[in-house]
Amino acid sequence: MQIIYNSALGKKQELIPARSGQVSIYLCGPTVQSDPHIGHIRSAVAFDIIVRWLEFCGNKIIYIRNITDINDKIFQVAQQKKSSWWEISSKYSNAFRDAYKALGCLDPSYEPLASAHINQMIDLIDKILQAGKAYIAKDGIYFDTVAYKDYGILTNQTNDKGLADEEDFSEYKKNPRDFALWKFSAEASQKAFPAFSSPWGEGRPGWHLECSAMAKTYLGETFDIHGGGLDLRFPHHENEQAQSKSVGWGFAKSWLHTAWVTQKGAKMSKSLGNGLLVKDILQKTSPLVLRFALGSPHYRSQIEWEEKSIENSQNALSAITGFVSNYNFSKNNINKSCKVSVDEEFCEAMNDDFNVPLALSVIYKQIKNFSNLENKTYQNKLGQIIFTELNILGFNPLEFANSKNNQSSADKKTHKILDILITEYLNKRSEAKKDKNFAKADAIRQKLVSAGIFIEDKSNGEQIWKI
Secondary structure (H helix, E strand, C coil): CEEEEECCCCCCCCCCHHHHCEEEEEEEEEEECCEEHHHHHHHHHHHHHHHHHHHHCEEEEEEEEECCCCHHHHHHHHHCCCCHHHHHHHHHHHHHHHHHHCCCCCCCEEEEEEECCCHHHHHHHHHHHHHEEEHHHHHCEEEEECCCCCCCCCCCCCHHHHHHHHHHHCCCCCCCCCCCEEECCCCCCCCCCCCEEECCCEEEEEEHHHHHHHHHHHCCCEEEEEEHHHHHHHHHHHHHHHHCCCCCCCHHHHEEEEEEEEECEEEEEEECCCCCCCHHHHCCHHHHHHHHHHHCCCCCCCCCCCCCCHHHEEEHHHHHHHHHHHCCCCHHHCCCCCCCCCCCCHHHHHEEECCHHHHHHHHHHHHHHHHEEEEEEHHHHHHHHHHHHHHHHHHHHHHCCCCCHHCCCCHHHHHHHHHHHHHHHHHHHHHHHCCCCCCHHHHHHHHHHHCEEEEEEECCCEEEEEC
8 A cells, every 4th residue: 555645634645546557646847947956856856766666566657747948037047148038948958857867767758848838828727717716917817816715725824915926926916925827928029038829918827827737738637646846835836726726627636745955954046056056966976876865865854965965875875886796697697677576674665655765774684684695596586676676766776887977077088097097906806816815805896886886797707897
């Protein structure tokens, strides 16, 4: 039985899909105004693990992760850089895709662009107006939060004027909490601001409207899980739910929110100047280490990023990398994408709201037992289980070994230098083996493994190294 923490209710509950054997998920993707930092990517890594586990359990997954390419923040960046809004959104959409791929995130079922769903948004606005839950003002069309009695139910907030949606500030709104469904284009002549046609006049959609329209398009009126970062609960997710349910849609049955990545207690944010860019971190460490740093804590636990975060992740990975480095694939008849049944304790951990830390503790215990097993049949079976569990979490080092990003920006010259240095260690290891000084040989291998270098011993004595 899969248990999840429904943040709308503030408690755990059983995941009962709307359709048996199928789980539908909508994850709020990025607003593409800048390069991704680790705060942006944390949700993607967490949901990648969730999707991998639910799929392993036999569910068909419909996973939608959108790209918000229509947003006033993007248009403002375009103006500052004297560029078109579509150039900015395209550039940073690609940057996010590169980051997802580098960190081993599986592709979603579909990755819709807001700009490709204007007609669906206009249709939803029309429905909201007909339901009497919106009004037309001088500068746009606004959702009437007073007219919708359940406004605030997702985040347990009252209709307090002091909690206004700052992104949709307007002197023409009836209530500070009202939010824009459509913004009329006073800037239609400016290149940086797009203007789309609608029955009410040229303009652009409000941010909250976009996700409601896209979720309905691909997942229907009711779907299983809506996810995103904790900072999106209000006003974004509150407003999404209000406008969707105001027209009779069931919308999300459950809400899953990932906690923040913070530095010195402050949420990772470009505006605060504390954004650690993914591309910069990958210049200094491997994608596996960064994925582990973001994916190994429980998705609802806050990650306090500090100078030793990468070092701590490398140390925590050493048992896994050591196990993989020592495993003889050809002898044990196993492949990198092994998929067999998993340990019962691992299963219990993942079924309990995707408890990755507990699942990892099971893996560490298995790796320790693996080394002590004398029965090779049992050892091989346990090895297969460990690899399956690592694949579920996306922590299998072999899946990153040949990644283009694994060498960061290192060119052929840098790789050649590394080869010279590492080969020197490998030669010393070979000499130690010939002298039957196995303690020294193991110490050399462990030193390389701790540095993120994986050693594969061939039957002919050749040693192959990979980062």
